[in-house]
Amino acid sequence: MKKYEAICHEIIGQIESGKLPPDSLLPSEHELMQTFQASRDTIRKALNLLIENGYIQKSQGRRSVVLDMKRFKLPISNIESMKEVGKSLGEDITTKVLFLQKIHPDRSVAKKLQLTFDDYVWMIVRVRYFSGEAVILDTDFVNAALVPDLTKEICEDSLYEYIEGPLGKRISYADKIITCQHVNNFDKQYLDLKDYDMVVDVESYTYLEPSIIFQYTASRHRPDKFRFEDRARRLHSPK
């Protein structure tokens, strides 16, 4: 493991164990250099990781402050598979594959994945059950040139795990667009909608390294089961 990651994890451990409670101050960078026998740059990289993950807050001239992480159990602003989300939630999530077939893309999908009509995509339709209720309907289109073989078992388990494991590729980033929409017939047919007439629609464009789009997903969430948490930082324009 990289040194600055190791230092970051060591400090996270101290925060989560309560040795560094919320609102307490971290040792200075100089002290941390000695503690961890590292250069200042390495310490600063470790601290930057802590900032990105919402553990601490820095400001010039003062020591870093430990933040209160209690409210932030489910960061969806990262990319996580359903399997990962379920694990961190401790919820009983199951997946059912309704449809899985290699097809030629239609006009809209071809454009989204930057393909031609002659290329192939996997179309996957999955329902996610939370405690037995069908609350999310996912429709995926995956570039079949990048992911040649897919099975029902992989789609039920974890698509991302398959891609990053056996396929040896790496997921890089995803663009997400969240909107609200009226329910359509698919939603009605496959989700336990109760009397909701709207869904939260999350469109994702997912990229492999270095910047290759491989997946477009439309994810329809029953409104009462949708929740998105994010920490936004203010971009101060340069003076």
Added chain:
Amino acid sequence: MKKYEAICHEIIGQIESGKLPPDSLLPSEHELMQTFQASRDTIRKALNLLIENGYIQKSQGRRSVVLDMKRFKLPISNIESMKEVGKSLGEDITTKVLFLQKIHPDRSVAKKLQLTFDDYVWMIVRVRYFSGEAVILDTDFVNAALVPDLTKEICEDSLYEYIEGPLGKRISYADKIITCQHVNNFDKQYLDLKDYDMVVDVESYTYLEPSIIFQYTASRHRPDKFRFEDRARRLHSPK
């Protein structure tokens, strides 16, 4: 201006002017060092800024790739005041202040802002009009010890501009929680809801530097006018 910010802006300029189109490769870090007469570290800081703002993607052993920013004109994942959002949208946004008063917080607000019942908070209720339609209802609670004087004019113009300008404080970050909820009587009374029976609820906890909570906001959006865009990065756990 800091050197690495200057370099970052210079490169953004080249990307936005089309001199560095999407999918093209940046010069190597070594070449950039010579071009900008800077050390490698400074170049890397500039590139990191470009990554954080979604302009480029790096991966080891390869040159950096320019990403397509077209879809990302409206970043609500940053902290922006309504005034800033309106400016970048070119939309006709106006604000009407319905209520502005210094009060003692109730139990719920006191807890959210880490105050006691003896402290004071400003309660502000504002309606946001897009092209004449009332589509967002904001209810703010602001720690009055940090922002002693507020007027209707400031609330109608820009609260953040007032805090970062005359008050000389800096906004640091905000935690946001997005959910869907049924409309309540306030929504019905003040928003042009058409026949929608749900709203998108965005709760924000906003912090000043170094990490002082000063504001809690509940923002209720008419569903058809809500849109949230985000670029999420995959956090690979250390091996």
Added chain:
DNA sequence: TAGTGGTCTAGACCACCGG
């Protein structure tokens, strides 16, 4: 193998904060 980005080090100077 050559070129690239990733990590790590050591040291300098500056800007800001607090007492």
Added chain:
DNA sequence: CGGTGGTCTAGACCACTAC
């Protein structure tokens, strides 16, 4: 004023990619 974090430099070595 001393201490702190922010910026910048110069150089070394490693890991990965592409050929």
